[in-house]
Amino acid sequence: MRPALAGVRPAATAVAPGGQWRATSSRWLFAAVGVMVVALVLLGRRHGFGLVEYLQFLVDGLQAGAIYALVALGFVAVHRVTGVINFAQGAFVMLGPMVTITLLGQLGPLPLGLRLVLAGILASLLTAAVGMAVYRLALHPARNASLLTRIMITVGVYVVLQGAALLIWGPRAYVLPAFSTLQMVDRSFLVGDVLIKAQTLWIWGVTTLVVVLLALFFERTVLGKAMRACAADRLAARLVGVRVDTMATVAFALAAVLGAIAGIVFGPLTRPAFDMGLETGLKGFVAAVMGGLVSFQGAVLGALILGVLETLWAGVTLAGFKDLFAFVVLIVLLLIRPHGFAGSEQEAEGP
Amino acid sequence: MRGRLSGSTVGFLIAAALVLAIGWLEGTRPGGVSLPRLTAGLLTLDLLIRAGVFTIILVGLNLLMGYAGQVSLGQAAFYGLGAFFSAILTVKARNIGIPDVVAGAWWWAWVVMVVGAVIIGALSYLIGWAILRLRGHYLAMATLGLGIAVFIILRENLGLPRLNLTGGFDGVVGIPRLRIGAYLVWPVHRYFMLVWAVALSTIALGLNLVRSRIGRALRAIHGSELAAESLAVAAPRYKAQILAISAALAALAGSLYAHFQAAVVPATFGFVPSLQLVLMSAVGGMASIWGAPFGALAVLLLEELLRTKLAVIFPGVKGEFEAVAFGLLLVLVLLFWPRGLTGRTPGPLRRPAAAKG
Numbered sequence: 001m002r003p004a005l006a007g008v009r010p011a012a013t014a015v016a017p018g019g020q021w022r023a024t025s026s027r028w029l030f031a032a033v034g035v036m037v038v039a040l041v042l043l044g045r046r047h048g049f050g051l052v053e054y055l056q057f058l059v060d061g062l063q064a065g066a067i068y069a070l071v072a073l074g075f076v077a078v079h080r081v082t083g084v085i086n087f088a089q090g091a092f093v094m095l096g097p098m099v100t101i102t103l104l105g106q107l108g109p110l111p112l113g114l115r116l117v118l119a120g121i122l123a124s125l126l127t128a129a130v131g132m133a134v135y136r137l138a139l140h141p142a143r144n145a146s147l148l149t150r151i152m153i154t155v156g157v158y159v160v161l162q163g164a165a166l167l168i169w170g171p172r173a174y175v176l177p178a179f180s181t182l183q184m185v186d187r188s189f190l191v192g193d194v195l196i197k198a199q200t201l202w203i204w205g206v207t208t209l210v211v212v213l214l215a216l217f218f219e220r221t222v223l224g225k226a227m228r229a230c231a232a233d234r235l236a237a238r239l240v241g242v243r244v245d246t247m248a249t250v251a252f253a254l255a256a257v258l259g260a261i262a263g264i265v266f267g268p269l270t271r272p273a274f275d276m277g278l279e280t281g282l283k284g285f286v287a288a289v290m291g292g293l294v295s296f297q298g299a300v301l302g303a304l305i306l307g308v309l310e311t312l313w314a315g316v317t318l319a320g321f322k323d324l325f326a327f328v329v330l331i332v333l334l335l336i337r338p339h340g341f342a343g344s345e346q347e348a349e350g351p
Numbered sequence: 352m353r354g355r356l357s358g359s360t361v362g363f364l365i366a367a368a369l370v371l372a373i374g375w376l377e378g379t380r381p382g383g384v385s386l387p388r389l390t391a392g393l394l395t396l397d398l399l400i401r402a403g404v405f406t407i408i409l410v411g412l413n414l415l416m417g418y419a420g421q422v423s424l425g426q427a428a429f430y431g432l433g434a435f436f437s438a439i440l441t442v443k444a445r446n447i448g449i450p451d452v453v454a455g456a457w458w459w460a461w462v463v464m465v466v467g468a469v470i471i472g473a474l475s476y477l478i479g480w481a482i483l484r485l486r487g488h489y490l491a492m493a494t495l496g497l498g499i500a501v502f503i504i505l506r507e508n509l510g511l512p513r514l515n516l517t518g519g520f521d522g523v524v525g526i527p528r529l530r531i532g533a534y535l536v537w538p539v540h541r542y543f544m545l546v547w548a549v550a551l552s553t554i555a556l557g558l559n560l561v562r563s564r565i566g567r568a569l570r571a572i573h574g575s576e577l578a579a580e581s582l583a584v585a586a587p588r589y590k591a592q593i594l595a596i597s598a599a600l601a602a603l604a605g606s607l608y609a610h611f612q613a614a615v616v617p618a619t620f621g622f623v624p625s626l627q628l629v630l631m632s633a634v635g636g637m638a639s640i641w642g643a644p645f646g647a648l649a650v651l652l653l654e655e656l657l658r659t660k661l662a663v664i665f666p667g668v669k670g671e672f673e674a675v676a677f678g679l680l681l682v683l684v685l686l687f688w689p690r691g692l693t694g695r696t697p698g699p700l701r702r703p704a705a706a707k708g
Contacts, residue, residue, distance in 0.1 A: 321510065324500055328496075330493070
C-alpha cells in the first residue's frame with residue numbers, strides 16, 4: 001500500500017462526508033449554470049429559435065448527458081476507490097460497441113434481438129475483464145508511484161487499447177443496429193413538434209436502470225459497502241479487513257462495464273470506430289469533474305447539465321466548436337471551483 | 352570551476368562538436384559518405400532536426416515537470432501556437448493587412464518567431480497565475496483541457512472561417528525558408544545546424560537556470576510548496592514564470608518546426624503529441640536538462656525502428672503497431688524505469704558544486 005501507515009495523506013482519500021451531495025455549497029454554481037443558459041438562449045435569438053428548437057436541444061442534450069453520465073460514473077467509481085483518474089475509461093466506451101458488433105456476427109442462428117442482448121452482455125463482461133486486467137497489470141504494480149505516474153500509465157493504457165482496436169477492427173466505422181427496429185434506421189416519435197428517437201428512450205431507460213442498480217449496489221450489498229469504505233478511508237478499510245486491492249480491481253471492472261454500456265447504447269446513434277472513445281471519455285471526465293470526482297449524484301447531474309449546455313452551445317455557435325465547450329467548461333470550473341458540486345476542498349487545493 | 356571543466360561543459364563541447372561534424376559531413380558528403388549510409392539509414396538529418404525541435408520543448412517541459420513538479424499534459428498546445436503564429440504571419444501576412452515591404456523582408460520571419468515566443472510566453476504567464484493554483488491531477492486535467500481546447504480552436508480556423516487563417520484541417524502550406532540577408536538557411540544541413548544551435552543554447556539556458564536562485568526555488572516548491580512558501584519562496588510567481596519559459600520555448604520550437612516542414616496541420620499539435628512529449632521527458636529523465644536531447648532522440652529512434660523494422664518481423668502489419676508499441680512503451684517506462692535514461696530524480700536540495708569554489 002501507500003508508504004504511509006504513519007501519515008496517509010488526507011488529500012488523496014478525503015471525501016466530503018460520505019461523498020454526499022451538498023446542496024447549500026453549490027447554490028451559486030447553479031446560478032452560474034443559469035446565467036450560462038440565459039446567455040446561450042440570448043445568443044440563439046439571432047437564429048430566431050423558438051420554444052420548439054429549445055425543447056429539441058433539451059431532448060438531444062439530455063440524451064448526450066445520459067451517455068456522459070454512465071462514463072462519468074466509471075471515472076468516479078475508480079477515483080473514489082483508488083484515487084486515480086483513469087483516462088483509459090474512453091477505451092472501455094469504445095470496446096463495448098466494437099465487441100458487441102463482432103459478437104453479433106458470431107452468435108449463429110439465434111434471432112437478431114436475442115443475439116443483440118447476448119452480444120451486449122458478453123461484450124460488457126469482456127470489457128470488465130479488460131478493466132480488471134488493466135488494474136492488475138498496469139496500475140497495481142505502480143501503486144507506490146506518484147499520482148502523476150499512475151495517471152500517465154492510464155493514458156498509456158488508453159493508447160495501447162485504442163491501438164489494439166485499430167489492429168483488430170481496422171480504421172473503418174461500423175454499424176450497430178438500433179435497439180427498437182434492429183435495423184440501421186431507427187423509429188422516432190413526434191411529441192408536439194419535438195423529435196424523439198426510440199434509441200434516445202433506450203438510452204434514458206438504460207441509464208436510469210444502471211443508476212438505480214448502482215445505488216442499490218452501494219447501499220445494500222456488502223461489496224458495495226466495502227468499496228465505499230475504501231473510498232472514505234483506505235487505511236481504516238484495511239484495518240477492518242477490507243481487501244483494498246480487490247476493491248480497486250472491482251472498481252475497474254465496474255468502470256469498464258459502465259463504459260461499455262454507455263458505448264453500446266450510444267452505438268446506434270453514432271458509427272462506432274476504434275477512436276470513438278477519446279471524445280466520449282473526455283466528456284464523461286468533464287462531467288465527473290463537475291460533480292467533484294467523488295460524488296455519484298454530482299457526476300450524473302454534471303453530465304446532464306454538460307449535455308444540455310453543450311447541445312445548446314453547438315446550436316447557437318459554430319458546429320465545429322461543439323467539442324470546445326466541454327474543455328472550456330472544464331478549465332473554468334477547475335479554476336473557480338475545483339471541487340465541483342460536491343467533494344472536498346482539500347482534495348483540489350490542499351497542502 | 353576554475354581550471355577544470357565541469358561535466359556539463361564537456362558534454363556541451365562534445366555535443367557542439369558532433370553537431371558541427373554532422374553538419375559538415377552532410378554538407379560536403381566527402382567520397383559519398385553520408386550520415387544515413389554510416390548508420391544504415393537509421394539516422395537522418397530529418398530525424399535529428401525533429402529531435403532538436405523536441406529538445407527545445409523538452410528542456411522547458413523538464414523544468415516545469417521535473418524541477419517544479421507541475422504537470423503539463425497540454426504542452427503541444429504552445430508548440431502548435433508557435434508553429435501557427437509563424438505560419439500565419441509569414442504566409443498570410445497580406446490577409447491581415449501587413450504590407451509586403453515588411454512581410455517580404457528577410458528579417459520578418461525571425462521577428463515573428465521571437466515575437467511569437469514572447470507573446471505566447473506572456474499569455475501563458477497569465478494562464479499560469481490562474482491554473483497553477485491547482486495541484487496534482489487537477490492541474491493535469493486543466494492542462495489537458497487547455498491542450499485540446501487550443502487544438503480545436505486551431506482546427507476550427509480560430510472561429511473566423513472567413514479569414515481562413517489556420518486553414519482548418521488542412522493547415523497552412525508554403526511556409527518560406529529562413530534567410531539571413533541573402534544567405535538561405537537551407538539546404539537541410541544548414542537548418543540542422545541552426546536548430547541544434549538553438550537547442551544547445553536552450554540546454555545552456557536550462558542548466559544555468561536550475562543552478563540559479565530560480566532553480567533552487569523550483570526544487571523547493573517540488574519538495575513541498577507549503578514549506579517553500581514558509582521560507583518566503585514566492586511559489587505562484589516562480590511557477591508562472593517557469594510555465595512562461597517552457598511555453599515560450601515550445602513556441603520557439605513550433606516556429607522552427609514550421610519553417611522546417613514548410614507546412615503545418617493542427618493534428619501535429621493535438622492530444623497524442625502532448626503525450627509523446629511527456630513520454631520523451633520520462634524516457635530522458637524528467638529531472639534532468641540533459642535528459643531532453645536523450646529522451647527526444649531515444650523516442651524518435653525507437654519510433655523509426657518500429658516503423659521500419661516491425662513490418663519485417665511481422666509481415667503485413669502497418670502503422671497500427673506503432674500506436675500499441677508507443678503506449679506499451681510509455682506504460683513500461685513508467686512502471687519499471689521511472690528515472691529515465693539519465694537516471695536522475697529531483698532529490699533533496701544539495702549545495703551546488705560550484706559554490707565550493
